[in-house]
Amino acid sequence: xxxxxxxxxxxxxxxxxxxxxxxxxxxxxxxxxxxxxxxxxxxxxxxxxxxxxxxxxxxxxxxxxxxxxxxxxxxxxxxxxxxxxxxxxxxxxxxxxxxxxxxxxxxxxxxxxxxxxxxxxxxxxxxxxxxxxxxxxxxxxxxxxxxxxxxxxxxxxxxxxxxxxxxxxxxxxxxxxxxxxxxxxxxxxxxxxxxxxxxxxxxxxxxxxxxxxxxxxxxxxxxxxxxxxxxxxxxxxxxxxxxxxxxxxxxxxxxxxxxxxxxxxxxxxxxxxxxxxxxxxxxxxxxx
Numbered sequence: 001x002x003x004x005x006x007x008x009x010x011x012x013x014x015x016x017x018x019x020x021x022x023x024x025x026x027x028x029x030x031x032x033x034x035x036x037x038x039x040x041x042x043x044x045x046x047x048x049x050x051x052x053x054x055x056x057x058x059x060x061x062x063x064x065x066x067x068x069x070x071x072x073x074x075x076x077x078x079x080x081x082x083x084x085x086x087x088x089x090x091x092x093x094x095x096x097x098x099x100x101x102x103x104x105x106x107x108x109x110x111x112x113x114x115x116x117x118x119x120x121x122x123x124x125x126x127x128x129x130x131x132x133x134x135x136x137x138x139x140x141x142x143x144x145x146x147x148x149x150x151x152x153x154x155x156x157x158x159x160x161x162x163x164x165x166x167x168x169x170x171x172x173x174x175x176x177x178x179x180x181x182x183x184x185x186x187x188x189x190x191x192x193x194x195x196x197x198x199x200x201x202x203x204x205x206x207x208x209x210x211x212x213x214x215x216x217x218x219x220x221x222x223x224x225x226x227x228x229x230x231x232x233x234x235x236x237x238x239x240x241x242x243x244x245x246x247x248x249x250x251x252x253x254x255x256x257x258x259x260x261x262x263x264x265x266x267x268x269x270x271x272x273x274x275x276x277x278x279x280x281x282x283x284x285x286x287x288x
Contacts, residue, residue, distance in 0.1 A: 002238035005231040006247035012228035014254020016221050017095055018262055021086050023217035029083040031206045032218050034194040037079075039222025040229065041191050044184040047230055053178035057185075064176040065185075071169035072189025078162035079190065080197060081155045089152030091259040092267060096135040096278060097156035099249040103128060104164035106285075109241045112168055120287040124246065127281025134274030135267075170233060171241045179237040183229050246285040252278060 024032045048054050060068075085094045103125050109115040117125075136153075170186070177185075198204055210218070228251075235244045256275060259265045267275060 002235040005235035009232035010251040014251035016224040017255045018258040019221035023214045024087045029087040036222035037191045040226040041187045043226030047180045051180045053181045067172045072186040074165040076190040076193035082159035085155035096132045100132045101160035101163040120284045124281040124285035131274040131277030179234045246282045
């Protein structure tokens with residue numbers, strides 16, 4: 001059953017990127033992140049009520065609390081970087097870099113969680129790395145201001161690094177707590193972090209300036225994220241991180257497909273080859 005949840009996570013995650021891109025054309029990405037986190041938090045606690053696991057919160061031990069909070073902080077940092085990268089760059093450039101976090105996740109899972117790396121897993125890492133390189137190199141960035149060419153990449157790399165830390169910390173953090181409750185607690189940490197960034201950067205005035213059309217997309221992206229999270233951490237609770245994470249990264253196919261129809265972003269032959277390598281590498285990791 002965890003495989004079904006893993007693929008569900010991939011689908012909703014793919015939709016999230018496109019909806020978020022529609023919601024941050026004029027809206028500041030940090031403010032958008034803070035707004036959408038409210039939606040995710042409401043969604044996640046609703047699932048806690050449905051699952052009836054709210055009463056378990058008092059039984060969570062200190063170690064689990066620590067890793068849930070650390071996982072939430074890593075998630076918040078990843079989100080802030082990811083949506084800033086989406087605002088500055090092209091979806092088909094940002095997403096492959098973000099999805100490359102699977103490489104670091106596998107290494108950390110091997111070092112910290114003692115999850116072995118199989119031959120096919122190693123091949124997958126090489127294919128994903130090569131595919132990511134091909135997709136980045138061929139993308140046309142001439143239409144963007146010179147300063148933006150490097151900024152989106154820095155934010156995308158930051159998103160990937162923090163996303164990998166989120167997976168490992170989350171795997172440890174939910175080992176002693178029901179998955180829906182663990183997700184809700186982590187989301188609360190992200191909410192505090194996101195609004196803290198809004199206050200620190202003095203962008204509270206931007207909240208009133210959000211166009212209604214973009215606010216709708218921001219909320220929808222929050223709902224998609226909530227659904228993706230719930231599926232992802234349910235899968236992560238029952239399955240190995242080294243398999244769940246690669247399946248989740250297949251969301252790139254959903255994102256590329258939607259970006260083609262919504263933003264008319266086309267892949268060059270080289271980028272298409274890169275995408276094929278990423279998918280092949282991801283699928284190879286599923287082979288025992």
